[in-house]
Amino acid sequence: MLSYLFKRLAVAVPTLLVLVIVSYVLMYAAPGGPFDTERALPPEVMANLDRKYGLDQPLVVQIWRYVASIVTDFDFGPSFRYQDQTVNEIIAQGFPVTLTYGAWSFLAAVLVGVSLGIAAAVHHNTLLDYFAVGVSIGAQVLPNFVMAPILTLVFTLWLGWLPGGGWQGGEWPYLVMPVIALSTSFMASIARITRSSMLEVLNASFIRTARAKGLPRRRVVFRHALKPALLPVVSYLGPAFVGMITGSVVIDFFFATGGIGQFFVNSALNRDYPVLMGVTILAGGLTVLFNLLVDLLYAWIDPRIRY
Amino acid sequence: MTLLFGRRMFREPLPPGTGDAPAGRSLWHDARARFVRNRAAVASLVVLLLVTLFALFGDFVAAWSNEEIDWSMLGSVAENGAPSLANGHWFGVDELGRDLFARTVQGTRISLMVGIVGALISVVVGTLYGATAGYFGGRLDGVMMRVVDVLMAIPYMFVLILFMVVFGRSILMLFIGIGLVSWLDMARIARGQTLNIKHREFVEAAVAIGVRPRRIILRHIVPNLLGVVIVYATLLVPSMIIYESFISFLGLGVQEPDTSWGALINDGASQMQYGTLWQLLFPLFFFVVTLFSLFFLGDGLRDALDPNDR
Amino acid sequence: MTLLRVRNLRVSFATGDGTVNAVNGVDLDVEAGQSLAVVGESGSGKSQLMLAVMGLLARNGTAAGSVELESVELLGLDERELNRIRSRRIAMVFQDPMTALNPYLRVADQMTEGLVLHLGMARREALAESVRLLDAMEVPDARRQIAMYPHEFSGGMRQRVLIAMALSCRPRLLIADEPTTALDVTVQSRIMRILAEARAELGTAVVLVTHDVGIVAGGCEHMVVLYGGQVMESGPVDRVFAAPYHPYTEGLLNAVPRLDRDDSRLPSIPGDPPDMNRPPAGCPFAARCPRAVDRCRHELPGLLSRAPDRRVACHLPLDGPA
Numbered sequence: 016m017l018s019y020l021f022k023r024l025a026v027a028v029p030t031l032l033v034l035v036i037v038s039y040v041l042m043y044a045a046p047g048g049p050f051d052t053e054r055a056l057p058p059e060v061m062a063n064l065d066r067k068y069g070l071d072q073p074l075v076v077q078i079w080r081y082v083a084s085i086v087t088d089f090d091f092g093p094s095f096r097y098q099d100q101t102v103n104e105i106i107a108q109g110f111p112v113t114l115t116y117g118a119w120s121f122l123a124a125v126l127v128g129v130s131l132g133i134a135a136a137v138h139h140n141t142l143l144d145y146f147a148v149g150v151s152i153g154a155q156v157l158p159n160f161v162m163a164p165i166l167t168l169v170f171t172l173w174l175g176w177l178p179g180g181g182w183q184g185g186e187w188p189y190l191v192m193p194v195i196a197l198s199t200s201f202m203a204s205i206a207r208i209t210r211s212s213m214l215e216v217l218n219a220s221f222i223r224t225a226r227a228k229g230l231p232r233r234r235v236v237f238r239h240a241l242k243p244a245l246l247p248v249v250s251y252l253g254p255a256f257v258g259m260i261t262g263s264v265v266i267d268f269f270f271a272t273g274g275i276g277q278f279f280v281n282s283a284l285n286r287d288y289p290v291l292m293g294v295t296i297l298a299g300g301l302t303v304l305f306n307l308l309v310d311l312l313y314a315w316i317d318p319r320i321r322y
Numbered sequence: 323m324t325l326l327f328g329r330r331m332f333r334e335p336l337p338p339g340t341g342d343a344p345a346g347r348s349l350w351h352d353a354r355a356r357f358v359r360n361r362a363a364v365a366s367l368v369v370l371l372l373v374t375l376f377a378l379f380g381d382f383v384a385a386w387s388n389e390e391i392d393w394s395m396l397g398s399v400a401e402n403g404a405p406s407l408a409n410g411h412w413f414g415v416d417e418l419g420r421d422l423f424a425r426t427v428q429g430t431r432i433s434l435m436v437g438i439v440g441a442l443i444s445v446v447v448g449t450l451y452g453a454t455a456g457y458f459g460g461r462l463d464g465v466m467m468r469v470v471d472v473l474m475a476i477p478y479m480f481v482l483i484l485f486m487v488v489f490g491r492s493i494l495m496l497f498i499g500i501g502l503v504s505w506l507d508m509a510r511i512a513r514g515q516t517l518n519i520k521h522r523e524f525v526e527a528a529v530a531i532g533v534r535p536r537r538i539i540l541r542h543i544v545p546n547l548l549g550v551v552i553v554y555a556t557l558l559v560p561s562m563i564i565y566e567s568f569i570s571f572l573g574l575g576v577q578e579p580d581t582s583w584g585a586l587i588n589d590g591a592s593q594m595q596y597g598t599l600w601q602l603l604f605p606l607f608f609f610v611v612t613l614f615s616l617f618f619l620g621d622g623l624r625d626a627l628d629p630n631d632r
Numbered sequence: 633m634t635l636l637r638v639r640n641l642r643v644s645f646a647t648g649d650g651t652v653n654a655v656n657g658v659d660l661d662v663e664a665g666q667s668l669a670v671v672g673e674s675g676s677g678k679s680q681l682m683l684a685v686m687g688l689l690a691r692n693g694t695a696a697g698s699v700e701l702e703s704v705e706l707l708g709l710d711e712r713e714l715n716r717i718r719s720r721r722i723a724m725v726f727q728d729p730m731t732a733l734n735p736y737l738r739v740a741d742q743m744t745e746g747l748v749l750h751l752g753m754a755r756r757e758a759l760a761e762s763v764r765l766l767d768a769m770e771v772p773d774a775r776r777q778i779a780m781y782p783h784e785f786s787g788g789m790r791q792r793v794l795i796a797m798a799l800s801c802r803p804r805l806l807i808a809d810e811p812t813t814a815l816d817v818t819v820q821s822r823i824m825r826i827l828a829e830a831r832a833e834l835g836t837a838v839v840l841v842t843h844d845v846g847i848v849a850g851g852c853e854h855m856v857v858l859y860g861g862q863v864m865e866s867g868p869v870d871r872v873f874a875a876p877y878h879p880y881t882e883g884l885l886n887a888v889p890r891l892d893r894d895d896s897r898l899p900s901i902p903g904d905p906p907d908m909n910r911p912p913a914g915c916p917f918a919a920r921c922p923r924a925v926d927r928c929r930h931e932l933p934g935l936l937s938r939a940p941d942r943r944v945a946c947h948l949p950l951d952g953p954a
Contacts, residue, residue: 026472026475033476034481041488139691160588164606179595220732223732226688226718228797229716242736242737243736253475280574283487291483302476303475
């Protein structure tokens with residue numbers, strides 16, 4: 016078990032380092048400095064700015080300082096554009112929002128997706144099954160940036176039930192559309208994966224043994240079939256997490272929820288590199304952390320992995 | 323039960339003397355027969371052909387060009403800009419008075435191109451990378467696949483956007499950026515398949531007579547990966563289109579006057595409060611229908627080329 | 633008293649290529665405490681016959697005819713009613729012990745759940761009983777082993793676990809479908825001995841489904857020979873072995889290696905089992921039968937009694953004209 020964890024960490028740490036280095040080098044290689052504006056600043060001012068932000072040092076030193084300050088102080092440095100705000104402050108402001116609707120979306124996608132998938136598999140070739148398959152095929156072509164306008168069109172413009180954007184501290188009317196828009200396609204994928212793996216497991220030899228023992232169907236499904244049927248779902252959770260954290264950019268952008276995605280897009284339009292990098296590295300770090308959790312979950316379910 | 327009674331016959335080894343060539347041909351022949359029987363897949367193929375024709379020749383049909391501004395519409399788009407056969411704006415006009423039919427043709431062209439080019443890059447790079455790793459195995463394989471693991475764990479969309487910001491938002495950068503991340507899955511799949519076939523007789527025979535690895539990979543392994551690669555590539559095209567639309571939806575992808583489905587959907591979404599719904603619905607329709615068809619096509623191809631997969 | 637009484641059982645499967653008839657009108661009787669061998673090649677329908685008795689056919693399969701267990705008709709019972717009979721009256725051990733145990737649950741969990749559910753034992757009690765059963769199956773260090781996962785057991789040990797599990801609720805009938813096929817030869821005889829001991833001790837009737845005539849000789853009293861989903865011959869094992877009536881039985885017996893003759897060239901039956909998509913009109917064995925005449929290809933022979941306790945379905949049985 017420990018060696019398994021160690022092996023996973025052996026991938027996780029280089030992943031983060033590669034991410035940091037690549038993004039820093041990208042930024043360093045960018046044509047034009049971060050303080051280039053329409054009106055050229057006097058060279059002395061530029062030099063002062065560069066010194067203030069440490070941009071006059073060689074690349075390697077810059078990266079080293081950057082990584083060191085992240086590791087020791089969790090400090091991503093100052094923003095170039097938002098005056099007087101550090102990247103940390105921006106993240107601290109936006110992250111709770113993203114985390115809130117992100118967590119709800121993740122929960123919704125997993126709970127609804129898994130339940131729908133199990134129900135479809137257990138009632139194979141019934142109306143319920145066809146419904147589940149239909150939903151999961153349909154939702155494949157409805158990524159978040161398609162869902163968001165459609166939902167707004169229906170629930171805000173036509174029915175007038177829900178506000179078309181904003182956050183208001185996360186009150187539920189402001190939460191509904193972001194959560195649905197973000198979770199639908201993942202919910203559909205999870206339902207599809209659960210259904211097909213559950214169908215496969217229900218045909219397994221050990222399920223026949225369980226049925227031959229005279230166990231009620233409920234117990235056969237939930238006690239014997241659920242764990243193995245969930246393994247492919249667990250493997251999918253990592254990519255789903257990446258997809259959701261990426262999708263949150265669209266949610267923040269479209270619904271003006273004020274999460275980190277909104278800062279990310281603004282920074283991208285304004286070439287505010289420290290914020291871009293900070294958000295990218297944060298997303299990468301969360302992904303790596305989440306993947307570690309998924310690996311542990313996988314090992315917990317499948318006893319044959321714990322070596 | 324089909325395992326016992328139906329498929330038993332397929333599992334029988336071929337009698338000696340049956341060469342590879344006739345079996346190979348009948349395999350593709352069977353695949354085509356199976357594909358043609360799948361009505362959803364065939365219908366999807368037709369739809370995709372129509373969308374492609376639309377992208378290629380729509381300009382010749384359009385009554386307006388995509389850059390021309392219909393000054394008579396400007397300022398009264400909501401009242402007069404709706405789709406109309408009379409004034410030649412079949413899909414209506416956008417908020418700047420440009421013909422939406424022509425804009426949709428333009429966007430379709432770019433979205434399809436990104437999808438196809440992205441998938442091609444991933445096919446070429448991914449297949450070669452995966453086949454090489456799988457064929458040589460050992461430490462090289464370990465290192466190469468670890469690199470893929472590391473790259474896969476990165477939320478690539480953020481890096482892609484960073485990349486676009488640094489090097490400028492152009493279609494070329496979009497191609498390069500999307501191509502850079504798209505080959506990872508393909509590499510894994512190609513490697514897995516290579517591991518399966520590298521111990522087959524024809525590969526070992528080639529090794530035995532001293533054919534060099536490069537040639538074995540290109541002439542013996544890659545052609546045998548083709549079926550899987552084709553199936554996966556058709557499924558890659560829609561995800562490439564989704565990536566591109568995602569970035570363009572945020573305004574970080576293609577830039578005016580160029581456009582794509584994602585940019586058009588974003589335009590339409592930002593205008594829908596003024597009631598110009600056609601701006602949202604036409605691009606959305608093309609996006610959804612094309613993606614649907616691509617998924618069904620991929621499914622059909624998988625069933626046709628890999629009948630044992632269920 | 634007849635424990636299991638199967639009459640005119642037919643099993644068919646709806647497949648993409650049409651209906652496949654796996655079992656075509658089989659009669660079978662198992663007396664209480666008896667041991668019966670059901671012998672046939674793969675594809676003879678023997679496994680599907682037993683799955684039909686258990687009510688465990690695949691989704692696309694249907695069974696028709698009659699299956700009575702202690703005078704209770706089993707066909708047509710719903711899942712809930714069947715679950716009251718499974719384990720308590722009738723239990724089954726499957727062919728491949730490597731896949732028949734759930735790899736994600738500890739052996740203890742899998743063994744105790746039947747006891748808790750069917751016999752109403754407390755968990756602790758069920759665990760003690762399971763350990764006792766494993767001890768009886770000669771599983772070494774059962775108390776410690778029972779807390780492990782199936783992948784930590786060898787194939788032979790897993791089969792013991794499965795047999796112990798099947799016997800845990802003291803069923804009147806145990807169906808063992810090729811219980812030794814996937815195991816080493818040395819392990820085979822121990823599993824057979826365990827089955828025999830269980831029968832002697834618990835009075836459980838055993839139906840042994842096998843393609844291996846060799847293991848029938850020592851282990852069973854009665855045998856039924858199945859071919860193409862039909863009974864070809866039935867009777868007491870010793871008498872069938874001494875003088876088979878059906879050419880197919882003879883072929884099977886000749887294919888068994890024996891010490892008392894020169895086996896340098898073991899005869900086998902030429903040809904393949906019939907295609908169950910298109911069953912032949914006459915005797916299913918006619919195409920491979922050395923004695924077949926025209927009549928065999930057109931007219932299905934009935935299963936007729938030829939001697940006390942012995943039946944055969946053949947127009948030209950080996951002991952003289954029909």
